[in-house]
Amino acid sequence: MKFGAVKTAEGEGAILAHSMQASQPPYDIGLCYRIAKGTALTAQHLADLTAEGHGQITVAWLEAGDLHEDAAALDLAQALVPDEEGQGIRISGAGAGRVNLYALGAGLVRLDCAALEALNAVDPMITIATVPDYHRVDGDGMIATIKIISYGVSAEVLARAGAAAEGALRILPPVFTSASLIETRVSREVPPDKGRRSMAGRLHRMGLSLSERVVVRHDEAELATALSAAPGEVLLILTGSATSDPLDVAPQALRRAGGSVTRFGMPVDPGNLLFLGEYQARPVIGLPGCARSPALNGADWVLERVLCGCPVSSSDIAAMGIGGLLKEIPTRPMPRRSD
Structure with a gap:
């Protein structure tokens, strides 16, 4: 391609490089219009540009090939x-x-x-x-x-x-159509449904339905029983008390039900306290507490891959740390920065 300035009269067939004002016939009444850049110039365009006083224009010429x-x-x-x-x-x-x-x-x-x-x-x-x-x-x-x-x-x-x-x-595309969310409570009171609503929104936008609400005591045996009865193709656990160790209630409940834990913890903040496992060939995600919010967190990255059939290994989660600082939360009791 050639590019540069030419005399206006020599520009027929070229591409106008910069938008320009041109006169509109009949020229004696002073009406103007704009010729947009990228326009393939015709003889009429050149006459209109000349009438406006443009003796030179910048154009591009396509060459053979x-x-x-x-x-x-x-x-x-x-x-x-x-x-x-x-x-x-x-x-x-x-x-x-x-x-x-x-x-x-x-x-x-x-x-x-x-x-x-x-x-x-x-x-x-x-x-x-x-x-x-x-x-x-x-x-x-x-x-x-x-x-x-x-x-x-x-x-x-x-x-x-x-x-x-x-x-x-x-x-x-997503490869699953349904999920079950099991919540635990640490007192007699049923927890607010904020977490369920946030997770339902995440699942809905990927085309999955969420089964009926299940809330059990924060107890290893009760949670294991709920897992064994859950109907969803994907199993999600949201505990009333944070899961802080690979041997805590939720991971142990998964093992007790006959499942396995493949990864506990992730280098993404918020989202550190996630765990990933499997139960009867179904993926299981232990959600961090930040999943109660619709804001982006590490659980989203794992959930989206799982829902779309991407294998997620321990090393895959480890690699999420680069770029894994998603948001500063000033209200946390232990701020990450003091300067």
Whole structure:
């Protein structure tokens, strides 16, 4: 692509680089209009610009082998998403060198980060910006934008960029349809339903239903019995007293019921006191107390992966610490900073 200033009379067929004011025929009545940047200039445009007094204009010229920015953005999108239905992604129309990618339904965004970095390294004029890997998205939520920065790019270079990242984005939909939440109480009083409402909201946006409310004493045997009777495909535990050790009531109740604990604790704040396990081939998540709030916390990261069928290992949770400081909470009795 060539770019630069030319005499206005020589600009037919070029792409206007900057929006300009032009005179509107008949020129003697003084009416004007705006020619937007990116417009392919016609002879009439040039006459109108000349009448307004523009003797020189800045334009872009596509050369042999070049693609217009819109065609290039759409070609790249189709290279990245060759199977919209299978990848769970919708490709938008093209405009101003931009194409957006949207999720077809709720789920978790998975990215081949190395491939996308390779795409962005091919040519500075060819770009893609995405949400983070493992980002939860709702139906029709935007997950990426492809932008061709210049007015045109080489088709050969574009093909290299597309080949570097074919199929590098996908949406993992939820693989479960139901969950059970078991709550414990530490007194005779039934705890407020704030926690249940927050968890119901998290599950609903992923298309899962929540079974009837179950509240038991904060007791290992009672909790184990409730787990064995829970009907959900995913089992959630929210204790009335914080789970502070791998041998505390809730993890031990899971073991007593015949299940297993694969991880206790996570390097995400808020969310430290989470545990993860399994019972009769069903995932079990022991929720930290912060799950009573709808605000983002470490439990969200684990829950979303579990619901979308992503294996979550102890090492996966350990890796969440980088970027895991989610929010300062000034009202906590032990503040994290004193300066």
